[in-house]
Amino acid sequence: MGGGPALKKAEDFGGTVRRIVALIRRDRFRLASVIGFGVLMVCGMLAIPAILGDATDLVIDGAAAGGVDFGALTRILGIATAIALATFAITVHNGRTIAKMAQHMAFELREEADRKVAALPLSYFDSRPRGEVLSRVTNDIDNLTQTVGQVTQRIVQGLLFLIGVPVMMLTISPLLTLVVVVTLPLTLLATRLIGRRSQPRFAQQWATTGKLNGHVEEMITGHQLVTLFGRREEGAAVFKRHNEELYEHTVRAQWVSGLLGPAMMFLGWFTYVLVAVAGGLQVAAGALSFGQIQAFIQYTGQFQNPLNMLAAMFGQVQSAVASGERVFELLDAEEQSPEPVAAAGALAAVEGRVAFEDVSFRYLPDEPLIEHLWLEAAPGQTVAIVGPTGAGKTTLVNLLMRFYDLDAGRITVDGVDVSTVERERLRRRIGMVLQDTWLFEGTIAENIAYGRPEATREEVVAAARAAHADHFIRTLPDGYDTVVESDEGGLSAGERQLVTIARAFLIDPSILILDEATSSVDTRTEMLVQQGMVALRRGRTSFVIAHRLSTIRDADVIVVMEHGTVVEQGPHEKLLAAGGPYARLYEAQFARPAVEEEEAVTAAPARA
Incomplete structure (x- = not known):
């Protein structure tokens, strides 16, 4: 099969199986129905070989006596037919019931996964591709529940046969029963040996499936960038590598698990030969009748059938267990810190005084980002946060929103520690406009009203006018009812940002966070948006993260951050006069281009 990475062993195969069984047991009424009807079905199927054996003896004895009692034979065959029809009806009923059980399990797992995703911290999604998480919620849950639907009835039926068949065998011949049971350890040994080698390969198969989905999601989401920068060939090469890995892991898993089928077939035929030889000797000795040996051989087949079914489903079961592990890993992931029991009336009416008091935070334990930061914003103030990339500007507002928990210190709003306030209650008071726009599939009006679904059309239009978006919206084919079919939806980057x-x-927040909110609009639109922002910021505490310093000259306080620390703060003119980090940033953006232009103009006549 060629070389490959080291096999990733299943973390807890037995534990995963027990959790899957616990999921099945949640639907107790349907499970009890399946088991109850299954017992009746197995009893009927166990009775049929004995009945047919009696029919065989009736024919042989009648022929030896000079006449067959066809009336009795008809009654025996009629009973066998009725039992066969009843077992068929039970099989149909159990199949439908188990299908409902499997889909109910899928429904509950998707709901649990949805609740879990909502409760996970941002750090969980920062540390893994989105496609990997999506694969667990979709592909792995589907694989698990579909397998449960396909194998549950067979497993229930097989276990009942493995219990009932030896009992019927013992009533015919304890010696032949011993011959059959002796081969059982060989079957269990083959199952264990093959299972230990195939399970890690199935785990690799589904892990690679997650990687492939993550890469495809990135390539589709960033299709324009991939094309623009000429990275399609590289993206195709990565896809090919993941696809080849998935192919190899799948072939290995299926090939190894597929060895169990031939092994079971060989052991089954070996058992059949032993029974036929030993049974023939007993018939010749007069210890058994022809009908009894016929019935016993049929019971041997019924005893082997569950083992052969297990062999046929072995790879599918192991694949489902591997998917189950991935699903349970998601469901067991550590959630964000529990919500506090908020004090009555906390943040009922926010004035907007925000304070960062000796705040420390790091994404990785050994890489400090923000250390001992102090910052205060008075009600109604506009605080601009500037600094080089990686200084901690966006992290600062993420901490205010409680997307991450602090390592030390505290953040207060109107003197209330935000860690003691429910996240939802806190975030209802904060409005946020990000550099990366996000629109969902729906109308323009629904996208504007995302934070206030109950808003009237008049309120939606008023918000659009305030943001200077009303004009372009009315030029769309259906105006505010134009459907955005994707994140782009035919709108330009600037229009999406508006x-x-x-x-x-529309949400009328008490605290406003603008993270490069005008970075994707043209200069004229930026001026219009800035006018709207002035109106939006009036009476609200605003945090404005900006790289273009021209957009924050009117801020009440400009905070300059470097390496997670506030190195300078004050109004625009004061910071310029101080000649510190802010003045250097300002000079880098404005002064140098002007000097270069002046030098170019001065040098032009000399070159002429």
């Missing part, structure tokens, strides 16, 4: 700004206007 929609998100209108969304912030």
Whole structure:
């Protein structure tokens, strides 16, 4: 099969199986129905070989006596037919019931996964591709529940046969029963040996499936960037590598698990030969009748059938267990810190005084980012946060929103520690406009009203006008009812950003966070949006993260951050006069281009 990475062993195969069984047991009424009807079905199927054996003896004895009692034979065959029809009806009923059980399990797992995803911290999604998480919620849950639907009835039926068949065998011949049972350890040994080698390969198969889905999601989401920068060949090469890995892991898993089928077939034929030889000797000795040996051989087949079914389903079962492990890993992931029991009336009416008091935070334990930060914003103030990339600007507002928990210190709003306030209650008071716009599939009006679904059309239009988005919206084919079919939806980057700004206007927040909110609009639109922002910020505490310093000159306080620390703060003019880090940033953006232009103009006549 060629070389490959080291096999990743299943973390807890037995534990995963027990959890899957616990999921099945949740649907107790349907499970009890399946088991109850299954017992009746197995009893009927166990009775049929004995009945047919009696029919065989009736024919042989009648022929030896000179006449067959066809009336009795008809009654025996009629009973066998009725039992066969009843077992068929039970099989159909159990199949439908188990299908409902499997889909109910899928329904509950998806709901649990949805609740879990909502409760996970941002750090969980920061540390793994989105496609990997999506694969667990979709592919792995589907694989697990479909397998449960396909194998549950067979497993229940097989276990009942493995219990009932030896009992019927013992009533015919304890010696032949011993011959059959002796081969059982060989079957269990083959199952164990093959299972230990195939399970890690199935785990690799589904892990690689997650990687492939993650890469495909990235390539589709960033299709324009991939094409623009000429990275399609590289993306195709990565896809080919993941696809080849998936192919190899799947072939290995299926090939190894597929060895169990031939092994079971060989052991089955070996058992059949032993029974036939030993049974023939007993018939010749007069210890058994022809009908009894016929019935026993049929019971031998019924005893082997569950083992052969297990062999046929072995790979599928192991694949489902591997998917189950991935699903349970998601469901067991550590959630964000529990919500506090908020004090009555906490943040009922926010004035907007925000304070960062000796705040420390790091994403990785050995890489400090923010250390002992102090910062205060008075009600109604506009605080601009500037600094180089990686200084901690966006992290600062993420901490205020409680997307992450602090390592030390505290953040207060109106003197209330935000860690003692429910996240939802806190975030209802905060409006946020990000640099990366996000629109969902729906109308323009629904996207604007995302934070206030109950808003009237008049309120939506007023918010759009305040954000200077009303004009372009009315030029769309269906105006505010134009459907955005994807994150882009035919809108330009600037138009999408105006929609998100209108969304912030509509929720009327007490605290406003603008993270490069005008970075994707043209200069003229930026001026219009800035006018709207002035109106939006009036009476609200605002945090504005900006790289273009021209957009934050009117801020009450400009905070300069470097390496997670506030190195300078104050109004624009004061910081310029101080000649510190802010003045250097400002000079880098404005002064140097002007000097270069002046030098170019001065040098032009000399070159002429």
